[in-house]
Amino acid sequence: MIMDKYAVIGNPIAHSMSPLIHRQFAEQTGQELSYEKILSPLEHFSETVQDFIRSGGMGCNVTLPFKEQAFQLATRHSEDAELAGAVNTLSCEEEGIFGDNTDGEGLINDLKYHQVPLTKARVLLIGAGGAARGVLLPLLRAGVDALHIANRTPSKAQDLEKLVFKKGNVSASGLDNKWSQPFDIIINASSSGLSGERPDISSEIIGQETYVYDMVYGQQQTPFNQWAEQQGAVKVIDGLGMLVEQAALSFSIWRGVMPDTQSVRQALRNNLSA
Template structure:
């Protein structure tokens, strides 16, 4: 019997997930289809009940439902519960289980670039939902030192206090972040600053970073933000948000099928749809 998968959100027409996952189903000979479903906030509860009733095998969750969907699921993975957001749901014997593959996907993307992630002193810029998923996942993965800079320090402090994993963290000001820049071998930009159409803006100026530093920006449109340009000019290796998107999708696919897919094929598929390149 053909299996059904989906992504729900509002808006949803822009999603590249259907093309990515349907290509993988074909590649691995899996009789399944993946559909984009526009679901408004007011219809979320009935939509989840409907998906469960028809026996959907799994689905992804995107804006604006990642938090609100949690109350409509049967069970939550501990990391998803800690992060406070779900982006992947698996139907396990009629029970809808919520996971978060955004943070772990980001970590897998980092590990595709660097082998010594755990030993790197890191700076995270931002304290929103993406920062929370990335911060908790990096801490769970064993990164020992993670500082956080946010324009509103109280939000960063709340994030540090909420982290359920052991990690040495400090909330820093922009001035302190700049002073300590030479100690960070990993800098992660999690805000929307620099995204189209405001491509001339940067959340923090990059200067005097180690030559082996990796600077990552979760934005992938444009593929090279002003922030990443600045980092590259200072000698850093740079990474945009494509890897995070690819690996969160790969981890979702693995949860649904038991197969960790060909991420290079996924990346080329996404780049073809974006009509651009990646870092």
């Protein structure tokens, strides 16, 4: 039987959990499809995608470091992809390639899953790289009251602020700002956790009712979440659920059906601790 072909393309790609996630979605929804990992040479992302499409590929996820190149390759973009300037989901269409970015909406769905109250929340977003940029619009759309972007390099936070200043109550600074009161929600979108570090920021940002989310995930609790817990945060959450939720949104773009994420979250958590 010829199955519909999907893939995740990145470099490196060996540790990607996307095939595990999408195969579970396919099984759960009774869809016949294949989903593989493709390692693209750094200089030949476009050729790798075109080869995949020529071989029958219908859509692919794109991960580091190719999300900006995927944006360039797409011939049509969603509003989220347009603002993020980056694409994590490519879909083949008759007239070209559609590019979407499901990372931001994936974060929102995970926050909702964890019952984090978003409406009217004062949110601190730490980091100003691709991940932070991708969640700006979805956060504002979710009805937060105020969004402050803080980054180690302040000018990059200010660049992000300029992108969305017309869309809500947005401000920006370095990490060494004077904080008047704790935030309702703090999202660490910096990559500090990957090197076993946490952003150097005052504990005044955290109160007894602050929810803390770190986009990084792994076997151990992230350094930022560990610290936040010590400061008395009401709940700390890592980025594993965001990974599953962004994948579910990609799956629904391709297949027209939204899979259930609960069982897949659990399977991934078990996989990480195995």
